[in-house]
Amino acid sequence: MTATAPVPAPVPTPEPRPARRRSRRGGRWTIAERLSAGWLVLLVGGMLLLPALRGIDPLDIGAESRFAKPGAEHWLGADNLGRDLLARALDGAQVSVLIGVGSVLIAALIGVPLGMLSAYYGGPVAAVVSFVVDVILAFPGLVLALGLASFLGASVTNVMIAITVPMFPVFVRLARAQTLALLETEYLEASEVIGTPVLSIMRRDVLPNIAEAILAFGFVSIGRAILIEGSLSFLGIGVPRTQPTWGGMINEGRIYMTTDPLLILVPGAFLLLTILSLNLISDRFLVDGDPVTGARA
Numbered sequence: 001m002t003a004t005a006p007v008p009a010p011v012p013t014p015e016p017r018p019a020r021r022r023s024r025r026g027g028r029w030t031i032a033e034r035l036s037a038g039w040l041v042l043l044v045g046g047m048l049l050l051p052a053l054r055g056i057d058p059l060d061i062g063a064e065s066r067f068a069k070p071g072a073e074h075w076l077g078a079d080n081l082g083r084d085l086l087a088r089a090l091d092g093a094q095v096s097v098l099i100g101v102g103s104v105l106i107a108a109l110i111g112v113p114l115g116m117l118s119a120y121y122g123g124p125v126a127a128v129v130s131f132v133v134d135v136i137l138a139f140p141g142l143v144l145a146l147g148l149a150s151f152l153g154a155s156v157t158n159v160m161i162a163i164t165v166p167m168f169p170v171f172v173r174l175a176r177a178q179t180l181a182l183l184e185t186e187y188l189e190a191s192e193v194i195g196t197p198v199l200s201i202m203r204r205d206v207l208p209n210i211a212e213a214i215l216a217f218g219f220v221s222i223g224r225a226i227l228i229e230g231s232l233s234f235l236g237i238g239v240p241r242t243q244p245t246w247g248g249m250i251n252e253g254r255i256y257m258t259t260d261p262l263l264i265l266v267p268g269a270f271l272l273l274t275i276l277s278l279n280l281i282s283d284r285f286l287v288d289g290d291p292v293t294g295a296r297a
Contacts, residue, residue, distance in 0.1 A: 033284060036277035043274060047093040050086070058087040058244050067260050077262045079253065085266045088244040093270065095245050099156060100226040103163040104218055110164075111171025112214060116202050118172070119179035126176075133169040141166035145228050149237045159238050163225045174217055178210035212285045219282035223275035230271055246271045 029037070062082030070077045076086040118129040136144070145162040152158035182188060188205055232238035233247030241248060246267040253263025 029284075032280050036280040039273050039277045040281070043090075043093055043270075044097070047090040047097070050090055054087070056084045056087045058083060058091040059242075060084070067256075070262075076266050077260075079249075079263050080256060080260075085249075085262065088249060089246065089266055089270050092244040092246045092249060092267065093274075095156065095239055095243060096226045096229055096271075096274070099160055099163065099229045099239075100222040103160045103167060103225045104221045106160070106164045107168035107221070108171050108214060108218060111168040112175040112207075112210075113202075115172040115175025115177075116179045116206055116210075117198075119176045119183065120198060120202065120206075129172060129176075133172050136166060136169045139166065142228060142231060145232065146235070146237070149232050154237060154240050156239050156243075159229055159232060162232070163228050167221060167225065170221075171214070171217070174213065175210060178213055179206055182206055182209055216282045216285035219278045219285070223278035226271070226278075227275055 060083060062078070065074065065078045065082035065084075066080060068074045068078035068082070074084050074086070076084075076089070078084055079088070114129055118126040144166040148162035148165060149159055152161060182205070188201060229238055230245065230247030230250070233245040234251045236248075236251065238247060239245055249267035250264045250271075253260070253267075256263050
């Protein structure tokens, strides 16, 4: 009898990738979402173009314009030093947007990779990351930002650091929870069996499926970062006082609240509308169904 050649073991074939998580982006925009997007477009366009087009310096002092009412010269009025409220609000928007977007972007760039890798490796890596996250989250976010800003001093960079530190652990937890759910899928198990590098699995298979959840939380976090920056500026420990900010404007105008409420209503309205718009826009990226397969419940 001739010996039969051994039959090679079948190589596991990866199953089709899990469906990408579905969000509401494919549906029609609601009226609230359209208004929110319109406000954000107006805000960005105004802070980039309007001060230059009108030729008004937000730091210009005019004794004759003190507490001026809204009109052709000052569209939203002037403050106690004759400075244009609209120009100052738009100039303050540049600081708020820079700090809000910058701090959230840095927090996501630190937190998301840490969360994915700690979920994938588990063991000591997850224990160390979880310990650091738990220690930071043991402090209230605003209190920790307040302490860091007081210690580091008043500057845009220091405010961004003070906001990033209490914010990145939340991105770690979100990315870790989302990744743990995906690791249970057969497709990722098959990718590991055939020897796909870890970074390729994270970049090609995990990140695209958690991106919408991260993006939705990112929009909400930008609003939260802007609110924290406004709180720090209101307390006088944010950016330098020479730089107009919404929180600083509210702080300067609070003593005139009864005689000229526009001094706090204008920056307060900018702050409220911006945060509300970011929260409503984040709804566009919320997942409708199962966090792994995208199927509706």
